[in-house]
Amino acid sequence: MKTAAMAPIGGERWTMGREAGAIVLSHALPKVTYGKGGASEGAVEIKPLCAILAAIMESKKNQAMEEKTLFQKIADREIPAEIVYEDEWSVAFRDINPQAPTHLLVIPRKPIPSIDALTEEDRMLVGHLHLVAQKVAEQEGLTGGYRLVINNGPDALQTVPHLHLHLIGGRKLSWPPG
Numbered sequence: 001m002k003t004a005a006m007a008p009i010g011g012e013r014w015t016m017g018r019e020a021g022a023i024v025l026s027h028a029l030p031k032v033t034y035g036k037g038g039a040s041e042g043a044v045e046i047k048p049l050c051a052i053l054a055a056i057m058e059s060k061k062n063q064a065m066e067e068k069t070l071f072q073k074i075a076d077r078e079i080p081a082e083i084v085y086e087d088e089w090s091v092a093f094r095d096i097n098p099q100a101p102t103h104l105l106v107i108p109r110k111p112i113p114s115i116d117a118l119t120e121e122d123r124m125l126v127g128h129l130h131l132v133a134q135k136v137a138e139q140e141g142l143t144g145g146y147r148l149v150i151n152n153g154p155d156a157l158q159t160v161p162h163l164h165l166h167l168i169g170g171r172k173l174s175w176p177p178g
């Protein structure tokens with residue numbers, strides 16, 4: 001039995017293709033075959049319905065996971081922004097709606113949604129983001145001081161679900177914040 005034009009569905013576990021004129025869904029699980037002659041010409045091989053639905057859901061989940069955040073698109077230069085610093089782990093760029101003469105966003109390349117989503121694995125990365133902020137503040141000439149802000153969650157008005165430090169300076173800032 002020859003297989004032609006096999007295409008992956010939802011990752012590598014499922015493939016769809018044509019075998020002797022029949023549409024065949026293949027999976028690591030054993031196949032269930034309907035039609036005369038099994039895999040012979042004209043036969044259609046399908047999986048149990050629930051397994052197919054599970055594969056579709058898995059495919060949608062993969063799709064969602066693969067979708068880039070706004071800030072990943074900026075880091076990957078798919079969306080324009082004035083990038084002032086970047087390295088292997090982080091990127092710093094100017095906020096599109098600055099709240100002070102200097103308003104930068106320092107982000108990890110890793111798409112961590114928020115402070116709440118941090119894990120032990122991110123310990124070094126979080127420290128690194130602060131050192132980047134320090135470096136960029138110096139680069140921007142913020143000798144009189146500056147503020148680092150992280151909004152976490154809806155009550156703090158976080159609008160972009162990709163961890164970012166606001167680096168704000170270049171004027172006297174008031175306290176407490178709103």
Ligand code: 5GP
Nearest residue numbers: 081093094095096097151157158159160161
């Ligand atoms: P948050 O409210 O999540 O703490 O901050 C998100 C920040 O991202 C806001 O200050 C907003 O102005 C900035 N921002 C949103 N979209 C863009 C964009 O497309 N480009 C840039 N450079 N900044 C953005």
